[in-house]
Amino acid sequence: MAGKKGVRLVVTMSCTECKERNYLTEKNKRNDPGRIELNKFCRRCRKHTLHREVR
Secondary structure, rough: OOOOOOOOEEEEEEEOOOOOOEEEEEEEEOOOOOEEEEEEEEEEEEEEEEEEEEE
């Protein structure tokens, strides 16, 4: 997955409350040049929280 070439990048998402890195996802760098933010479930916090892209 990480060896793909082209427009899509593999990015890590981390919880904004506990800072744990929970998710790996892909994004299209042409459509989303900045850092993405998604509401995802955090297993450590046990609730839905905002997750931001980490580089």
